[in-house]
Amino acid sequence: MGLLSKFGQMVAALGCCAILLAACGKQSGEQAAASRGQVIARVGDQVVTTQELENELRLANVPPDKQKDPEVIKKVLGDLVVRKYLLQQALVAKLDREPGVLLDLLRAREQVLENAILFRTVSAKAPSKADLDKYIASNPAKFADRKVFSIEQIGFPFGLNGQTIVEANKGAKSLDEVDQQLTSAGIPHARQTALLSSSDISQDLYAAIQAKKADDVFFVRAGPNGIFFKVKGEEPRPLEGEAAANVARQLMRAEALKAEAGIAAYSANIEAKYEGDYANIMRPGEKKN
Secondary structure (H helix, E strand, O other): OOHHHHHHHHHHHHHHHHHHHHHHHOOOHHHHHOOOOOEEEEEOOEEEEHHHHHHHHHHOOOOHHHOOOHHHHHHHHHHHHHHHHHHHHHHHOOHHHOHHHHHHHHHHHHHHHHHHHHHHHHHOOOOOHHHHHHHHHHOHHHOOOOEEEEEEEEEEEOOOOHHHHHHHOOOOOOHHHHHHHHHHOOOOOEEEEEEEEHHHOOHHHHHHHHOOOOOOOEEEEEOOEEEEEEEEEEEEOOOOHHHHHHHHHHHHHHHHHHHHHHHHHHHHHHHOOOOOHHHHHHOOOOOOO
């Protein structure tokens, strides 16, 4: 099939999706609210329902005992109203029909559904009490032997040159050396004290900290940042009982999600059929029929 033909099909598909999304955006607020809960606010023809507010509180990790707090509701509902207002403005401007915006909307939908299927799969395999007890017993550094370390750290954005920075500071004997290296390289960074729990680090790093020398400088990744740190002290803080069970559930869920994502990646790669130059990039040397 020719490139122009394929492009035409893509444009047609995006156009159909745009029409569908636009139709959804213009749906009567009261009609939509009928299946989403009681209407608690209106912004033009957009509405906010109790179910949407409850979902915002959930996503913001607001504890149940704070979900009726007037100040919390004022902040969360206010932000939701602003979002509805901007949504209305965007629909009036027909931004939802622009190809770039439409692709972002489709991507967001895919990501939500991707997370939903992973969470559903993991939730269907919830660990039993015996599983929790076994996990707790197998990870003493996170529970019975849990420690909280007081540390001094230097954090910096771990960009494309992050690994180069780590290698350049591999032999550093103090945070002052790291500080000087980052300053000389013009890399923004911040130095501060913090607490680090042994339940939040790998077993290998925990063992390295336990065997540390006075001048050892450690490194960890924390989301988009890299952190060099020195341990200044430690305090035993064992986790037991229900607190341990709750943490074990969280950790086991995180590990299960990672495992399910790995299985999905493997299965997707087997099922995928790449075309043209992308076949050579994704599966070099593969024989094609």
